[in-house]
Amino acid sequence: MSKTNSGNFFEDFQLGQVIVHATPRTVTVGDVALYTALYGGRFAVQSSDAFAQAIGYPRSPVDDLLVFHIVFGKTVPDISLNAVANLGYADCRFLVPVYPGDTLSSTSEVIGHKENSNGQTGVVYVRSRGFNQHGDAVLEYVRWVMVRKRDPKSPAPAEVTPQLPRALAPDQLGDACPVIDPRKYDLALAGSPFRWGDYLPGEKIDHVDGMTVEEAEHQLATRLYQNTAKVHFNQFTEGQGRFGRRLIYGGHVISLARSLSFNGLANAFHIAAINGGRHVSPLFAGLTVFAWTEVLERAEIQGRDDVGALRLRTIATKDQPCAAHPAKQGDGYDPSVILDLDYWALVPR
Amino acid sequence: MSKTNSGNFFEDFQLGQVIVHATPRTVTVGDVALYTALYGGRFAVQSSDAFAQAIGYPRSPVDDLLVFHIVFGKTVPDISLNAVANLGYADCRFLVPVYPGDTLSSTSEVIGHKENSNGQTGVVYVRSRGFNQHGDAVLEYVRWVMVRKRDPKSPAPAEVTPQLPRALAPDQLGDACPVIDPRKYDLALAGSPFRWGDYLPGEKIDHVDGMTVEEAEHQLATRLYQNTAKVHFNQFTEGQGRFGRRLIYGGHVISLARSLSFNGLANAFHIAAINGGRHVSPLFAGLTVFAWTEVLERAEIQGRDDVGALRLRTIATKDQPCAAHPAKQGDGYDPSVILDLDYWALVPR
Amino acid sequence: MSKTNSGNFFEDFQLGQVIVHATPRTVTVGDVALYTALYGGRFAVQSSDAFAQAIGYPRSPVDDLLVFHIVFGKTVPDISLNAVANLGYADCRFLVPVYPGDTLSSTSEVIGHKENSNGQTGVVYVRSRGFNQHGDAVLEYVRWVMVRKRDPKSPAPAEVTPQLPRALAPDQLGDACPVIDPRKYDLALAGSPFRWGDYLPGEKIDHVDGMTVEEAEHQLATRLYQNTAKVHFNQFTEGQGRFGRRLIYGGHVISLARSLSFNGLANAFHIAAINGGRHVSPLFAGLTVFAWTEVLERAEIQGRDDVGALRLRTIATKDQPCAAHPAKQGDGYDPSVILDLDYWALVPR
Incomplete structure (x- = not known):
């Protein structure tokens, strides 16, 4: 059995399967500073503890998109290592604020799959969730990607396409x-x-x-x-x-x-x-x-x-x-x- | 009224006017680490909490120039977005040490203006101040910039040039x-x-x-x-x-x-x-x-x-x-x- | 006497001499975030406080190689500023975990030297040690470098080559x-x-x-x-x-x-x-x-x-x-x- 991860192929994804992704991550003020240096964000709530506290936050929350990227990053080795294309996102909600010191982890549930007519690839739909160290879901979203089949001869699964809100x-x-x-x-x-x-x-x-x-x-x-x-x-x-x-x-x-x-x-x-x-x-x-x-x-x-x-x-x-x-x-x-x-x-x- | 900031033009600056700049900023050890990675500073007082404490600081202060740049950065959208040239600085004093966790904000007071003979631009003098979350001024300096006029036909203001120490x-x-x-x-x-x-x-x-x-x-x-x-x-x-x-x-x-x-x-x-x-x-x-x-x-x-x-x-x-x-x-x-x-x-x- | 450091030359290194290197450094979560951005490390113990705590650490330790690089960096101005080549490392042991907030400093002891037959350069062996703010050695290693002589006519020292374990x-x-x-x-x-x-x-x-x-x-x-x-x-x-x-x-x-x-x-x-x-x-x-x-x-x-x-x-x-x-x-x-x-x-x- 190979020690290296070769990622999942289309036929590896089972409807209803929940994948626990690797490498939980404690988000810190270091990540926040880098995020500022990378994009130059100026939203006051995320930039200033004093501003955030004045309006009712305990301190500045971590930027929503930094949370999204960290949760998303964990899913890549399992979901999209063999992806041909990242087709879309939908139904993404931010559920709980994230603060420096919180530890994020993620899971993905397979909620749909559909083999393409070429028999070489298929589309996989997952609902990914990010959790903090208390087990609270901080974020969830649906993503669908086109993934290669390992073996083009493997049979096509029953087509399941989730209903997603516009x-x-x-x-x-x-x-x-x-x-x-x-x-x-x-x-x-x-x-x-x-x-x-x-x-x-x-x-x-x-x-x-x-x-x-x-x-x-x-x-x-x-x-x-x-x-x-x-x-x-x-x-x-x-x-x-x-x-x-x-x-x-x-x-x-x-x-x-x-x-x-x-x-x-x-x-x-x-x-x-x-x-x-x-x-x-x-x-x-x-x-x-x-x-x-x-x-x-x-x-x-x-x-x-x-x-x-x-x-x-x-x-x-x-x-x-x-x-x-x-x-x-x-x-x-x-x-x-x-x-x-x-x-x-x-x-x- | 446009939602986007088009910055101030020469005729927008009124003598004695105090501009409150946007986006207060909590400075953290993340910013300090990035500053080290960007310049490779080796001054022991700023690098080591233990060294700083040994001589009498409560911990390492934030590098003076990092404080300057953060205070300065806030002034740009209001003072120099339409600047032709940043002409000089003077009378800059560091007044209070800044530590990780402090939140910086800034204001600028218009202390001089002088239209140029071409009627297209003028020089604006501002005294900018940086404050911490307690309202203490941590830094002040004078800057003068050459700024475009919005309307070359607008009348020239009375010339006021501040006396600045060498x-x-x-x-x-x-x-x-x-x-x-x-x-x-x-x-x-x-x-x-x-x-x-x-x-x-x-x-x-x-x-x-x-x-x-x-x-x-x-x-x-x-x-x-x-x-x-x-x-x-x-x-x-x-x-x-x-x-x-x-x-x-x-x-x-x-x-x-x-x-x-x-x-x-x-x-x-x-x-x-x-x-x-x-x-x-x-x-x-x-x-x-x-x-x-x-x-x-x-x-x-x-x-x-x-x-x-x-x-x-x-x-x-x-x-x-x-x-x-x-x-x-x-x-x-x-x-x-x-x-x-x-x-x-x-x-x- | 010049105010600038011109580094040590081969004949400056004395057997048994211990050099205290400059600029102690407090390691922070900012450094950890930058290290992640530079290399993309995914080892869970270093990435997640929650994971580290679950297995028995008080929190995530600082990555071993980040500790190595910080300890090593301090030795450069004294040991290898005039180095022709960094020849090797050996006998490197990590002795105490390092956590964000710890302050690292380093010393090097000269444990060998050998002039090269060209009379222009020599090999210097040092045992470098990194310490935390409590004085505990957190890391030690031997390094040998080829260093220029200041004066090719200066006499060759007695050759001393340390025994190093494979x-x-x-x-x-x-x-x-x-x-x-x-x-x-x-x-x-x-x-x-x-x-x-x-x-x-x-x-x-x-x-x-x-x-x-x-x-x-x-x-x-x-x-x-x-x-x-x-x-x-x-x-x-x-x-x-x-x-x-x-x-x-x-x-x-x-x-x-x-x-x-x-x-x-x-x-x-x-x-x-x-x-x-x-x-x-x-x-x-x-x-x-x-x-x-x-x-x-x-x-x-x-x-x-x-x-x-x-x-x-x-x-x-x-x-x-x-x-x-x-x-x-x-x-x-x-x-x-x-x-x-x-x-x-x-x-x-």
Whole structure:
């Protein structure tokens, strides 16, 4: 029996199977500092213990996407080591705040599978969950990936495709955000005068700034998340592959877009849910990421008058400023688009 | 009203106006570790809690320049987003030590303005202050920048140019340094046998070593400081600009020069004040930074026999070793010079 | 007397001399996070406080190699600033676990010297020791380096060559590993089902994955260790030198190889000793590191039934996958080999 992990193939995934992923991880202020250095985030709640405490947190929570990346990274050796493509995310909810000192671990439950007609690959659906050291689920999401079969001759399993919501309902949001005191939320320190009620559905915001990505940066980030996907790290092999170079982890793009979105969404301090995400095309080092956002919906959260929810669609591009809001184009996308992300953020009322 | 910040233009600055800058920041041991990785600092007081405690600090203070960069970074979106040039610093004093766990915020007071004769730009003078979570000012400095006018036809304001000292007086120094026990200051552990009395005005010290800067490094640093100046991050735009490439944040050069200066100034453990600083020419990735220092003055600090002050002038160069002490040349500078920094450092007696 | 350190030359080293190295260093969770970002380590004991506590540690210990690099870095300004070559390590033992918050310092004792027949250089042997803030030795190792003479005419000292063990004996291992409860060591969370008894002498494990190194990464790492060796940082000078570029710190290669070895050795959670190490050829940025390991011995540790020791030989290569186990070739090595490391690791029984 080989001592090395060769990952799971399509026929290894059994419906209902729960995979416990390796390497629990204690998140620290060291990780938080690196996350700041990698993306330059300026959301006050995550940046300042004093600010967070003033509104009702015990201290600054760990950035939602850092939690997502750490939970996600653990799933890679078991779920997507033999993946051809990471097809999408849905039904992602943040359930409990994470603070420095918490230890995260993850599991994935196989909730669907469907062999492709070529008989070489199939799509696997998993619901992954992140837990803290108390066993509380802090995050859950569904992901589906196209995975190679080990043996093309192995029989196709019964097709099971999970029903996934197009978007979380507003009353499913807010679990990872304690009740805050919105009067203590200092707009000057937060960097924007706009509260929840100031945003209107249909509004489009160009985030203006651009950020160029270096190989060292995305590699540092992806290792920080203990994400082992080979395509991000190995120029020797990738240099002989389809693109001739290393691919940047899609989550790195999400974090860059989120950080750029501060300029226009400074008070959207918490990502409560990700309704869906698509990595439209790959990003490579040396390119510059831009982003813009459309407000899709504005919703109250039942029982809460401290914060409201905005459903946002953030588009990120490469080497294309976003004043013209590039997005869909005919049947596809503007060729500059790399990310199409639909999520709920919370904003003080 | 736009949701995005387009920064202030010359005519937006009102004399006496105090601007509260966004995004307070809790400084942690994570930031300290990154700062070490970025510059390789070896000053024992900042590196070792045990060393700092032995001489009288409660623990290692956060490096003075890390404090400066964090306080400075916050001012960028309000003061210098539309700046043509960062013209100078003066009258900078470190007032209270900063420790991991402290939260920093900043304000800037407009203390002068002067429209340029071209009617397109003007010079704005601000006194910026950094505060900790108790409201104590930990740092203050004056900066002046050349800023674009929004509307060239707007009337010129009355010219007000603040009087700035050429250098801080010795009795204004030392507030951010507790009284230390110089007998407990271990010269072997600190890396140099030279105390305050061993330095002589006029002495010139070549710091010998050189450090090459990579794009990923200065971007990580500048984001760590939450400094959003566009020229440091956006190759897409800068590639079409004057230099064809990203400019490196001037503060990155100051920190590199300070770190290199350890070789010759190992016991100059605390920067008490910056009398003036000038970024003589820009630095780009791929170039190697060298530095040398002249001792300008040696001064006692009234009422203290634990530490004395050295007024130092550190010159940094690019791709030019400093054995020959390159500096002024005719009316200008040797073309290799990138930084001319005049500051006071404290050294055990 | 020059204020700058020009390092020691061959004739400066006196047999029996003990050198106290500069700059003690408090290791923090910030350093741990950076170490994760640099190498992507996934050993559960070092990654998760909860995992470490479950088996008997008070919290996650600092990675053994991070301790090694910090202790080693301090020795550079005194031992190897004028080194022509770093010839080898031996007799390295980890003696006490290091936790975040501990402060490390180091000393080196000169235990041998031998002038080379060319009269220009000599070999110096030192035993370096790392200490924590309580004065406990946490690590010791022997290193020998070839150092230039200041004056080729100075007389050769009496030749003294220390006797060094080819390998540590099993009963010398384990001091830095508390007694653990191997039943609480969760194999699923740790990432491998293989315990000590599952490894057999002679077994060869290809670690499969490759990691490409960027200039920014090895510079960040080497500065984090406060290692000042000029060849790693100064492209201006190295560009005119033998290789035309910066050399990567050999310890960076060791850490990369160790991190890659997780895939196959996930439960070899602690390096107890390094029997010997050789940097067979230099590594440069842009190249991809691969690794494979041979199990040399399997040994019980006297008085302990919780963990056993594996003596491992890990070979790292550049731009050469390791399925064919490249190593010695005729009198030398396969040209792809950059590291040949012989060490003892502990594995739960």
